[in-house]
Amino acid sequence: MKDPIYKILLLEEDITLIKKIQQLLTLHNYDIITCTSAEEGIFMSRQYRPDLIVSGVRLRGGSGFHFLMELRNDPTLQHIPFIFISGKEGKEDMRMGMNLGADDFLTKPFKSKELIMSIKSRLIRFTIFNIQNRDRKHTTIVSMPVIAPEIHNKLSKTEFRIMQMIAEGLSTKEIAQTLNISIKTVENHRHNISKKLNLTGHNSLIKYAIKNLTQQYRILS
Missing domain, CATH: 3.40.50.2300 (Response regulator)
Incomplete structure (x- = not known):
């Protein structure tokens, strides 16, 4: 069979x-x-x-x-x-x-x-x-954000929002359009975020965002 x-x-x-x-x-x-x-x-x-x-x-x-x-x-x-x-x-x-x-x-x-x-x-x-x-009569999967403490401690609300959008795969242009700000402003925010988090190198901010703004999952009965 x-x-x-x-x-x-x-x-x-x-x-x-x-x-x-x-x-x-x-x-x-x-x-x-x-x-x-x-x-x-x-x-x-x-x-x-x-x-x-x-x-x-x-x-x-x-x-x-x-x-x-x-x-x-x-x-x-x-x-x-x-x-x-x-x-x-x-x-x-x-x-x-x-x-x-x-x-x-x-x-x-x-x-x-x-x-x-x-x-x-x-x-x-x-x-x-x-x-x-x-x-199990009731099974619920809940997501728990895994966020490095330094992100909340060092970044402003706008910078944190931009970090989330970077982790979601949005480009600088798409972030600017979503937040209704200029591309230059987004670039300045990205530069400031990298500086605050001591990130250097090409794509280091993208990699950091994806790695540190992820979800863990727990199954609740």
Whole structure:
């Protein structure tokens, strides 16, 4: 008898890689849904309710980090097991991905067996979790912001709001439009935030925001 068919959502900007992984997983009796952008990924997640998600770090029109953040902030999707796949430069990506709640992280090039074993392991663990909790009459998943104390202590309300928007993936232009201020003003705020938090280097503020403005989840019975 064949194993049950699980539904897997696969997000990756590389169409060639999508086809290879899709072919592999189909051979192992998985039902595969594919897309290339974070926006489409959220839509597909809500429409098809996959049992597991495999996502690249680099996606069209965004990043896998921002996709994962939106997924974990949606009470109807935040429980889905999540596996990141990334290029050789994956050490920083791995640390950030795991901080955001990824369940596993595979660095390209990875072996087919590694991906299959990771998927099976996450699905088995999630199935056991569901069995253990299916008899609970009331189960609530609550999110608890993980915010470094220095952020609130050192930043003004406006600076903190801008930090949140940076963590959500908004560009300087989008932040300016949302807050109805000039791009120059946003750039000044970003400079001041970096200075207050002793951040240096390209993209250091973005990495800091994503790492420190994340969510943890607790299941309440």
